[in-house]
Amino acid sequence: MQFRSLGKTDISVSAICLGTMTWGEQNTQEQAFEQIRLAKQAGINFIDTAEMYPVPPRGETYTRTESIIGEYFKAHGDRNDWVLASKVAGPGRMEHIRDGNPRLDRRNITAALEGSLKRLNTDYLDLYQLHWPDRKTNFFGVLGYQHDANDDAVAIEETLSVLGDLVKEGKVRQIGLSNETPWGTQRFLHLAETLNLPRAVSIQNPYSLLNRTFEVGLAEIAIREQIGLLAYSPLAFGVLTGKYLDGARPADGRLTLYERFQRYNNPEAQSATARYVALAREHGLDPGQMALAYVTSRPFVTSNIIGATNLEQLASNLASIDLTLSDEVIAGIEAIHTAQPNPAP
Template sequence: MQKRRIGQTDLAVSALCLGTMTWGEQNDEAEAFAQMDRAKAAGINFVDTAEMYPVPPRQETYTATERIIGAYFRNRGTRNEWVLATKAAGPGNGIDYIRNGHPKFDRRQLQEAVEGSLRRLGTDYIDLYQLHWPERSTNFFGRLGYQHSGESFTPLEDTLEALDGLVRAGKIRHIGLSNETPWGLATYLRLAETRGWPRVASIQNPYNLLNRTFEIGLAEMAIREQCGLLAYSPLAFGMLTGKYDKGARPEGARISLFSRFKRYSQPQAEAACARYVALAREHGLSPAQMALAFVTRQPFVTSNIIGATSLEQLDENLASIDVELSETLLAAIEAIHTDQPNPAP
């Protein structure tokens, strides 16, 4: 398994990262343990979670994923063999059970969030601590156009200073952003340089064949600023595996179970997805492996976050690391993208 360095840190992580957002909802503890064992055997040393997980978020399952990972570390005794990433939730509708319904990235709340994650994960340090989404109102989670609201939010310098305190205390080693914009990333980098605070090491945003918007403003920054992408949803919630082809809704699949997830199943996205699935099959490839290989090969990607609800799915995803995409196939992918760019941003 190829290893890549996160930003300017000393952390070398596998080119594939194990995603965990189904654990505690679609996967129970035993299944999660089996996934971690299988991933580790394949050379993965990087696992990503969040205090909010599993998804979809519910008060009844809040923090279940972190607790499962903590149980795994206690059971296997392998904490020091993993690079562990987690995230602090920002404000939003439907999460009124997180920090009294008003999650913010100020000193007090970040301290509370970190302490909670450390306790659940059964560790005394987090390798990469990420802000799950901006506290301010901006364009993320499928919003392309920016509409200025002028609302108040914790100043970014206050947030970064608070994270600096947590790094100095040894509770977190490095920091990352998620669902962030070019302005946000640039501001955090400038503050780190001028104030001597921790430098953002990574940015975790969506990136897949149906949503390549990261390339527009953030790809150059990721490369030039050594702040690589941790790509999430590389299979567009499973759409790019082909299992939802022609409107199919397999029993137990994520989009079948949770109707709220419409981001990748709109008509324009389904049409483009069908073309990518057909293209993979024409070239004798698994649609999932073609989609994953496309993401992993990008020069601005540090690690590709793969998730699965079964070991069979996980094995297929893991095998994508050995898939080489020909120039002919890459040109055909670009032709589809040119014809139907970013149908599911």
């Protein structure tokens, strides 16, 4: 396993991070335990979750993923072997989260963290992330920014101040951003410096062969400011494995089970995926491993967050760490990207 520094800290994280958003929905507790054990055996020390998980989010399963991880720690006693990351939910139409009005203010962040710590059976988080901005901006597949002059967003200064108190209390070691924009990232960094508040060490945004929009405005920030990308959906919900090509719908696939997840499966994405899959097979590579290896190899990526619903998938994803893509394969990827850039943002 490869290891990289988390921002400017001395925390070393595996270049592959274990994602958990299917646990409690598509995966049982015992299956989740098996995934954790296999990942640890492969050298992974980084696990990412969120109060909102599992996905798709709904009241009946809210917080179940964190509870499963907490039960694992209770049973195995190896909490200190892991760099543990979670997230606080921002505003949105989720009536099951804090009376339907989750915000990134003092009351909500404090309540969210206390709940997460209790469920996770720990007294601290190594990384606490803002799951998405409090302000109205473009994320979750929205490319164009539409300004809302009436936005009543919680001030970033307030959010950072709360996080600063939690760091001082020892409940959080480091903070991170997620689904953030270039403006938002720079604003967080600027206020941290000028107000002597915690500096974000990472940004968790989508990044895959079908969505390289991170490269446009955030990659330079990530490198120059040492706020590396924690890449989520690197296989575009499994699309880049090729298992949905030609209209295929495997019974246990996320796109089969949940109609709402069509973000990565539009006609342009299907066309580009077919070309990426063909490129991988032309070079004797597993398409999913090629897609993951590309993400992990990018200089602005700190860790690549992989998810799986069975051990066979997880083992294949883990093995991608040992794959180094040839110059010829990289050139082929870039040619496809030039012809069909970012078909599934």
